[in-house]
Amino acid sequence: MRGPAVVLSSILLMILMPHAYAENSPEPIRLCVSTLQNSSHNLIDTTWQRNQLIKAFERVNKGKDVTKGKAARIETILLASNTETDPAVRERNCQFILHADVIEVIDSGTTDTGNPRPHSIQIGSSPADPQAGAPDDNRAVLSYRIMRAGELEEWASGVVKAHGLSPDEILVSQLMDQTANQVANELRHSR
DSSP states (O other), X not given: OHHHHHHHHHHHHHHHHHHHHHHHSOOOEEEEEOOOEEOSSSXXXXXXXXXXXXXXXXXXXXXXXXXXXXXOOEEEEEOSXXXXXXXXHHHTXXXXXXXXXXXXXXXXXXXXXXXXXXXXXXXXXXXXXXXXXXXXXXXEEEEEEEXXXXXXXXXXXXXXXXXXXXXXXXXXXXXXXXXXXXXXXXXXXTO
């Protein structure tokens, strides 16, 4: 008699466990991502930048805590504008809106504000020596604002910086990864 009762109870547990798991996992956070702005002096495709940011959020959603149901998924919704009162926010049922602006992208081979970037020179080497100047880092800076849907005041904001020897495209991609991680942390810790 014990055999059928054990089998029946294990079947009930298998049926009820996914429901209990679903109740304990946090609700997804719906984040509208506005068209990115580019305030830097470099010509960078803002559509490409936003695609990099969306891909970065997809990678954030593949994290261990999200797959185990400990952290909320970030559902990204693309907006066609960067205005504060885009009607698509209400239509798409967004909870938050992300506005991002690439402030600067500087290639180490260019100059800052008309002055060449300083290079270090090793003592005892000639200026023509290719190893005499230490390679400068390229750098990029992005500022972002997170707004709650229906509110005109800023909910959170931040500045993200990336630097390295990578070309501009790779550097901007790294900048978008850092932005997605920082925004996801802010949204998840607000709950």
